[in-house]
Amino acid sequence: MLMLKEHFSVNSQGHLVIGGLDAVELAERFGTPLYVADEQRIRERYRRFLRAFAERWPDVRVHYALKANSNMAVVKVLQSEGAGADVSSEIELRIALNVGIPGDRMVFNGNYKNSRELELAISNDVLINVDSFQELEAVDRIARRLGKRARIGFRINPDVRADTHPYIAVGLRESKFGFDVASGQALAAYARAKGMSSVEIFGIHANVGSQILDVAPFEEEAEKIMALVSEVKEKFDIDIRFVDLGGGIGIPYKPGDRELHPEEVAEKVVGVISRVVREKGLERPTLLLEPGRYLVGDSCVLLARVGYIKERPGMPTWVAVDAGMNALMRPALYGAYHHIELANKMNQKNEFLVNVAGPLCESGDFLGKDRKLPVVEQGDLAVIFDVGAYGLAMACQHTAQPRPAMVLVNGGRAEIVRKRETYDDLTRLDQIPSWLK
Numbered sequence: 001m002l003m004l005k006e007h008f009s010v011n012s013q014g015h016l017v018i019g020g021l022d023a024v025e026l027a028e029r030f031g032t033p034l035y036v037a038d039e040q041r042i043r044e045r046y047r048r049f050l051r052a053f054a055e056r057w058p059d060v061r062v063h064y065a066l067k068a069n070s071n072m073a074v075v076k077v078l079q080s081e082g083a084g085a086d087v088s089s090e091i092e093l094r095i096a097l098n099v100g101i102p103g104d105r106m107v108f109n110g111n112y113k114n115s116r117e118l119e120l121a122i123s124n125d126v127l128i129n130v131d132s133f134q135e136l137e138a139v140d141r142i143a144r145r146l147g148k149r150a151r152i153g154f155r156i157n158p159d160v161r162a163d164t165h166p167y168i169a170v171g172l173r174e175s176k177f178g179f180d181v182a183s184g185q186a187l188a189a190y191a192r193a194k195g196m197s198s199v200e201i202f203g204i205h206a207n208v209g210s211q212i213l214d215v216a217p218f219e220e221e222a223e224k225i226m227a228l229v230s231e232v233k234e235k236f237d238i239d240i241r242f243v244d245l246g247g248g249i250g251i252p253y254k255p256g257d258r259e260l261h262p263e264e265v266a267e268k269v270v271g272v273i274s275r276v277v278r279e280k281g282l283e284r285p286t287l288l289l290e291p292g293r294y295l296v297g298d299s300c301v302l303l304a305r306v307g308y309i310k311e312r313p314g315m316p317t318w319v320a321v322d323a324g325m326n327a328l329m330r331p332a333l334y335g336a337y338h339h340i341e342l343a344n345k346m347n348q349k350n351e352f353l354v355n356v357a358g359p360l361c362e363s364g365d366f367l368g369k370d371r372k373l374p375v376v377e378q379g380d381l382a383v384i385f386d387v388g389a390y391g392l393a394m395a396c397q398h399t400a401q402p403r404p405a406m407v408l409v410n411g412g413r414a415e416i417v418r419k420r421e422t423y424d425d426l427t428r429l430d431q432i433p434s435w436l437k
């Protein structure tokens with residue numbers, strides 16, 4: 001058995017307990033595949049994250065990155081803690097507004113914001129982290145039409161290497177994001193914006209990537225951002241009020257993975273910011289952070305029922321469960337590791353080598369390979385850990401599989417916060433053309 005994180009326990013029947021509830025009973029009551037999110041864990045993570053920075057810097061704002069998990073109940077939990085939002089699409093922005101996060105506590109990120117999205121953001125006073133010169137023109141034009149002044153920052157490309165999967169290392173010079181610093185484009189963006197009547201410059205933003213377990217890339221990012229903050233002040237007399245370091249703090253997925261504590265990151269980046277502010281005599285900026293995975297990643301598990309077991313002499317046994325890459329895409333997409341146990345046999349020894357697969361018709365449809373589990377039998381309940389970030393948010397309907405349901409648990413209570421999809425949900429948008437009727 002693995003060392004469970006502190007928000008889990010095992011009861012006298014050897015069943016996993018989450019939020020004070022027996023996972024086996026949850027699966028019986030709500031069906032499988034089932035995402036289970038622990039409200040208390042999300043709250044604890046938020047408080048710890050905020051505290052780590054707020055103890056070291058006077059003005060800090062934590063904007064939850066909705067892309068990690070945009071379920072309305074999850075966002076509501078964070079809103080009730082006082083979190084702002086980092087949104088990257090119209091619907092994320094509307095979800096955040098809907099649960100009560102004011103527009104001026106949001107940032108809008110991404111390299112392609114369409115005009116409808118920009119209109120919505122500008123009308124709600126959302127801080128837009130502009131990603132290109134053409135986007136800047138669009139923001140200025142739309143704001144003028146709306147009779148508003150858009151609040152903007154610039155996303156810069158800090159050219160920082162982070163040891164993570166290439167698809168989520170987004171701070172490298174070759175990446176599609178942000179204004180190139182090395183060639184002077186980032187600086188030129190501030191000069192251009194200064195002459196525009198319908199934009200107001202507030203910030204600077206970068207994001208080095210996701211699932212980062214080392215403090216060095218964050219420190220390097222802070223150095224590069226602060227160098228630009230001073231240059232912008234020196235050359236154009238612009239005071240940058242928001243320094244937005246993005247998200248990216250990772251979580252341990254695999255037994256033995258190191259943990260990156262937000263306190264370590266806060267210590268380093270605040271060290272850099274205070275030094276530059278002091279040396280250059282700058283106004284003290286507000287520090288913005290956009291954590292996603294750190295806040296919600298380990299708050300959720302996915303429960304999946306074991307259907308069939310296929311033994312093959314000399315090879316790992318195939319265990320087929322009712323959740324596949326449709327329900328959790330990370331193993332197929334990034335080769336990501338998610339720890340798996342049997343929720344109904346937590347006290348038994350993991351000694352048999354298995355591959356855990358879903359029901360879809362491709363070989364990429366697995367949740368884990370070469371894993372050790374107790375003797376697996378039909379009807380056992382597999383639990384896949386650490387699926388709160390980029391789990392349900394990236395689920396899809398491949399093979400017309402309905403996306404799973406999700407329950408929120410807290411102190412022995414459980415309620416559905418995302419219904420299981422049905423035939424009607426999956427076919428609602430399809431239409432047969434008139435000539436085939």
Ligand SMILES: Cc1ncc(COP(=O)(O)O)c(C=O)c1O
Nearest residue numbers: 065210211247248290291292293
């Ligand atoms: C701009 C931006 N901010 C924040 C995040 C959240 O990252 P994480 O979930 O790793 O904290 C991402 C993730 O891709 C991002 O692109």
